[in-house]
Amino acid sequence: MVQALGKITISSVRDLGRAGWFLFYSIYMIVRRPGHPAQVLKQMRFIGTKSLFVIVLTAAFTGMVLGLQGYYTLTKFGSEGMLGTAVALSLIRELGPVLAALMVTGRAGSAITAEIGIMRITEQIDALETMALDPFKYLVTPKFIAAIISLPLLCAIFDVVGIYGGWLVGVKLLGVNPGAYFYEMEKAVVWRDVYSGFAKSFSFGLIIAWIGCYKGYYAGHGAEGVSKATTESVVLTSVLILVWDYFLTSVLL
């Protein structure tokens, strides 16, 4: 019993240390020897361009439901004019960064883990090391750079599409004054809101690449190991994004 407890403690502390070292070493490698531009480009296509469709779709429906819910609540106080403010602030400050990051986690984070995990179990990573090539430079840093660049851009697209989704429902469907929608929005949103949203999505990009690569890099044996690593990667990234979001909000508020 005591032995098992000790074992769990030691292994979880080791895991944490390994993950921390992995993050530290990846950032060190980005500064020292970033991967080939073509590799980064390829990863950006995967993480950024290919996520575009799902981001636009989720953003449109998030904005639309915000418009609907916001209208329902605000109409009780006779202040439908504030709908633009409600939609824009909740999207820019909170929902844009978090939902974009969660969608990318599901789409790209899992694929990153699976890709690196399969390379690990088929000993391709060992082969790279044998040829004195640093696997970080080829596999890890391009994904880090691509995720850090792509996430804020995806978040911005999410915000804009969401705002127009809210406009579609609020103004076109429910008859809120279009002038009030945008005027109130522009009046209420300040640079601090925008800045905190992008700071969030930037750090979420780092989290997605970090956990995705780390879980794949240390995947267990066989197909089962890869499937376990992928599941753990998605769950851990999602939880970490939400927890980190809370701390970042309380600091940036």
Add this chain to the structure above:
Amino acid sequence: MNMAKLEMMVGTFMIIGILCLGYVSVKLGKLEFGAGDYYTVKAGFDSVSGLKPGARVEVAGVEVGKVDRIALDDKSGDRALAFLKIKNGVKITDDVIASVRTSGIIGDKFIKLKPGGSGQMLKNNDTIRETESAIDIEELVSKFIHGKV
């Protein structure tokens, strides 16, 4: 996949992303490059209760600027000092009267400027002398009830 096509796809994504980034930060976040086309005048009030930075500044109902920031007057310690950003090209006389007014049902506060007849114009960092504070309904009602009107 060949390189040109790859670059094209990533490029398209980045352009859309940067456009959205620009829209959100410049249009909504009001990120200004440089000083912008404004000059600043100060106005001291007894109370600016309800006035927020970013509120409109109007002359005859036309928006001519914004409230930049609000601070407590260091010298007197009990007066509010509002810094108004007025668009270049809008001329404000030095005997203008600035008053805090309310618009709409939700009670948005804005600053109404009523220009006077003086020939002297206000310059950057000048102070408006004549001001009227925000109307405090509660105070008015209590005055009425206690019979001091």
